[in-house]
Amino acid sequence: QKEVEQNSGPLSVPEGAIASLNCTYSDRGSQSFFWYRQYSGKSPELIMFIYSNGDKEDGRFTAQLNKASQYVSLLIRDSQPSDSATYLCAVQDISNFGNEKLTFGTGTRLTIIP
Amino acid sequence: KAGVTQTPRYLIKTRGQQVTLSCSPISGHRSVSWYQQTPGQGLQFLFEYFSETQRNKGNFPGRFSGRQFSNSRSEMNVSTLELGDSALYLCASSLGYRVGYGYTFGSGTRLTVV
Numbered sequence: 521q522k523e524v525e526q527n528s529g530p531l532s533v534p535e536g537a538i539a540s541l542n543c544t545y546s547d548r549g550s551q552s553f554f555w556y557r558q559y560s561g562k563s564p565e566l567i568m569f570i571y572s573n574g575d576k577e578d579g580r581f582t583a584q585l586n587k588a589s590q591y592v593s594l595l596i597r598d599s600q601p602s603d604s605a606t607y608l609c610a611v612q613d614i615s616n617f618g619n620e621k622l623t624f625g626t627g628t629r630l631t632i633i634p
Numbered sequence: 635k636a637g638v639t640q641t642p643r644y645l646i647k648t649r650g651q652q653v654t655l656s657c658s659p660i661s662g663h664r665s666v667s668w669y670q671q672t673p674g675q676g677l678q679f680l681f682e683y684f685s686e687t688q689r690n691k692g693n694f695p696g697r698f699s700g701r702q703f704s705n706s707r708s709e710m711n712v713s714t715l716e717l718g719d720s721a722l723y724l725c726a727s728s729l730g731y732r733v734g735y736g737y738t739f740g741s742g743t744r745l746t747v748v
Binding site for chain 1: 682
């Protein structure tokens with residue numbers, strides 16, 4: 521059973537600070553990692569993906585991957601109230617054709633305090 | 635470019651009835667996945683279709699079924715509805731290639747079983 525674990529939160533961060541969201545996964549075969557943002561009442565929206573160990577930056581967002589520790593994180597710099605949402609971590613094993621579904625964590629609810 | 639379209643947006647059904655949900659993927663996307671989202675369980679994978687073939691299935695009872703048409707549109711059906719089937723059903727489309735890819739979600743269908 522492939523598992524993806526996230527701290528459910530809620531995580532409260534002051535506006536302008538760095539929000540750090542963490543995710544661990546159990547399947548060492550996982551090769552692709554995604555972060556989705558879901559506003560209340562809306563569907564998930566892809567904001568970041570990462571395949572290689574290290575950091576990947578996109579604007580205020582940085583994804584970090586450590587395959588040895590089976591750990592992926594998302595940093596949000598200069599947090600804004602509009603970042604308040606649930607963040608979902610998803611992992612994918614693409615080594616087996618036909619079994620490439622995304623497995624999601626239960627999400628971390630982030631609240632940015634003005 | 636049109637996104638993923640799900641219909642209907644809301645449904646209220648009675649226990650024992652059946653329901654059919656529809657999903658039109660992004661043009662050119664051949665893979666359609668279905669997820670059930672509930673507050674307690676998060677996003678649970680139902681099944682994935684690629685080029686009209688189901689190539690992956692989650693751990694849901696046989697009451698949940700789906701299909702994909704030649705134009706990549708997909709439908710999912712739930713028969714003999716139970717109260718516990720009340721959830722947000724999300725459809726996601728992707729190119730479906732082996733190289734890691736992300737999903738684009740539709741707005742979802744909110745199903746309420748009474």
